[in-house]
Amino acid sequence: MKQKITMIILFIGLNVIAQTQFEKGYVITNNGKKFECLIKNEDWIHTPIKILYKLNENSKIYNISSSQIKELSILNKFLFERHSVEINRYSNKIDKLSSKRTSNFKKETLLLKVLIKGEVSLLLHSSKDVNYFFYKKNLKVHLLEYKIYKTKNGNISKNLNYIKTLRDKLNCNNLNSNIKYRKKELLKYFYEYNKCRNSSSIIFKREQSTKQFNLSGKLSFGFANYKTSPTFNYKLGLEIEYILPFNNNKWSVFIEPTYQSLFNDIEEQIVIGYSSPSPSDPNRVTGITIYRSKDIKYSSIEIPIAFRHYLFLKKGNKLFINSGFNLDFPINFDVDDTPVKSRISYSLGIGKNFKNKYSLELRYNTQKEIIPKRFDQYNIEHTSYSNISLKASINLL
Numbered sequence: 001m002k003q004k005i006t007m008i009i010l011f012i013g014l015n016v017i018a019q020t021q022f023e024k025g026y027v028i029t030n031n032g033k034k035f036e037c038l039i040k041n042e043d044w045i046h047t048p049i050k051i052l053y054k055l056n057e058n059s060k061i062y063n064i065s066s067s068q069i070k071e072l073s074i075l076n077k078f079l080f081e082r083h084s085v086e087i088n089r090y091s092n093k094i095d096k097l098s099s100k101r102t103s104n105f106k107k108e109t110l111l112l113k114v115l116i117k118g119e120v121s122l123l124l125h126s127s128k129d130v131n132y133f134f135y136k137k138n139l140k141v142h143l144l145e146y147k148i149y150k151t152k153n154g155n156i157s158k159n160l161n162y163i164k165t166l167r168d169k170l171n172c173n174n175l176n177s178n179i180k181y182r183k184k185e186l187l188k189y190f191y192e193y194n195k196c197r198n199s200s201s202i203i204f205k206r207e208q209s210t211k212q213f214n215l216s217g218k219l220s221f222g223f224a225n226y227k228t229s230p231t232f233n234y235k236l237g238l239e240i241e242y243i244l245p246f247n248n249n250k251w252s253v254f255i256e257p258t259y260q261s262l263f264n265d266i267e268e269q270i271v272i273g274y275s276s277p278s279p280s281d282p283n284r285v286t287g288i289t290i291y292r293s294k295d296i297k298y299s300s301i302e303i304p305i306a307f308r309h310y311l312f313l314k315k316g317n318k319l320f321i322n323s324g325f326n327l328d329f330p331i332n333f334d335v336d337d338t339p340v341k342s343r344i345s346y347s348l349g350i351g352k353n354f355k356n357k358y359s360l361e362l363r364y365n366t367q368k369e370i371i372p373k374r375f376d377q378y379n380i381e382h383t384s385y386s387n388i389s390l391k392a393s394i395n396l397l
Helices: 002-017 161-169 183-196
Strands: 022-029 034-040 050-054 062-065 069-074 078-087 106-117 120-127 130-137 140-143 147-150 156-159 213-226 229-243 251-255 258-275 285-312 318-333 343-354 358-371 383-395
Touching: 022 050, 078 120, 078 130, 078 140, 106 183, 120 183, 130 161, 130 183, 229 285, 229 383, 285 343, 318 358, 343 383
Parallel strands: none
Antiparallel strands: 022 034, 022 069, 034 050, 050 062, 069 078, 078 106, 106 120, 120 130, 130 140, 147 156, 213 229, 213 383, 229 251, 229 258, 251 285, 258 285, 285 318, 318 343, 343 358, 358 383
């Protein structure tokens, strides 16, 4: 339990110290005051609660609540606008679905994210598990109505009134309005509508990495702590990493199928029992302790699955920390044909990546059981080991 808590603290710690780039933009407050500044680009998934900014490169960092912002922009990347709108709040979770098809509209003042700006603009409000899309025309903002609900028979159904709105109020040259309530399809529709109306469009979208996957070969050497005895350990693996499409490519998830082997020579204590009756105790058994040298050889296929967080540095380098769990599938354990079982352990790694080509990592794997039970014929207690290793890798893509 302590190991898990330590990993969580370290993982959060790096996230706290991680630096996200401050970029040129501007803020307009609710009282109409506009000031240009450097805004911390958090690549927001949901509507931000507060914004961090600096007046210049050398100034201290300030924060401003989103409730104080009328308009916010990071040039060519993000635009947020405050509007009073009618919205029908609902949940997508099955156990919280409404039993009514009709929407219950309430007026709220929200900071909306502009996805496309033109004669007709598309805006978004993200809240928990739901995305609400709006359109802005002639300075007025309206909801594109959509809702999931549960019928009287317990079936899941949808209110698709947004399709009628697109067909009746936002159509040009019979554009196909029968589209899904998704960002990608709505963006395309609004772009085509503005184009048809001879209106230019500005699309605000995050910069996506052209490289979403990394494939790396890995070689590592280290030591395992087997029965308190340092044991040499080496691993050979292949890492498949997926860069998650948010937060400026600072997060990824990876899987790393790895062959590992550890070996050592240890001295094992064995108790041999024999009958030694006496007049007072005819059933007495006496034990003799002997020692023997034994070669320990253990090999397995290890499959780490983990999240990784990057801290970007200058010149294309970056630090990273990763944490996850390992699935271990034994291949061989050379101890008197002792049966072993697949086990799970946890890992924590920290390292440095050089220009997205090479990396070095120090990784610790928590204690992992090999023999879960006592084997009386050899007086062997349950066997486990933990290990720490230095990993070198090269990106193959």
